[in-house]
């Protein structure tokens with residue numbers, strides 16, 4: 133069984149004071165109450181240290197939102213994997229669609245970043261997803277496969293304990309239009325088959341596949357009820373501790389029956 137995982141992607145939001153208040157709020161409301169759910173917060177680089185301190189001694193994990201594939205060097209404005217580990221990160225988001233679309237990251241770049249994260253023992257959260265145009269043209273499966281291939285090229289089969297994949301359809305991000313449970317189930321099933329082809333059946337079953345795109349406390353329960361959805365990557369709703377805690381709670385509530393079913 134894949135670990136149930138809920139990740140907050142704060143994107144480019146918040147001063148240190150706001151990050152501190154948010155992290156403390158999540159710690160107060162989520163804390164250690166949901167041991168079956170792995171909960172991860174991804175603040176902007178500037179707030180990593182502040183959030184690290186706020187989470188110290190809790191079960192909550194710290195993630196960065198991006199990294200460079202080189203460990204160090206003359207790459208102005210970039211941050212390497214070891215630097216993130218040193219800053220207290222256990223996870224790093226790789227290949228978010230905003231990085232691909234707005235900053236020109238290619239599948240090859242994403243593959244290099246994923247490899248760099250693995251090399252530094254950071255847990256990569258690999259984001260993939262199709263645009264509305266691609267979906268309408270019937271190309272969803274092809275796009276997901278190409279993004280998986282690009283990212284996993286050269287990755288060994290033993291990444292199952294460290295890799296997380298997030299299906300984030302671009303048309304659902306920040307639009308208020310989340311994928312339906314049926315759409316999520318289809319895409320996640322396809323991704324799972326793609327992982328199995330590349331990494332083997334048993335390892336693929338252990339890799340959490342999260343859904344991301346307009347997740348709210350309102351739609352979290354129906355997404356949590358989808359067997360193929362192992363958790364969520366939350367943007368806007370993660371900026372409010374109560375909303376985020378409600379989403380974690382929805383996945384915790386659903387965890388026991390799913391485990392017993394297996």
Ligand code: 13P
Pocket residue numbers: 141228300304305306307308344345346347365366367368369
């Ligand atoms: P929203 O939840 O704001 O749609 O963002 C999703 C996302 O991009 C998470 O990485």
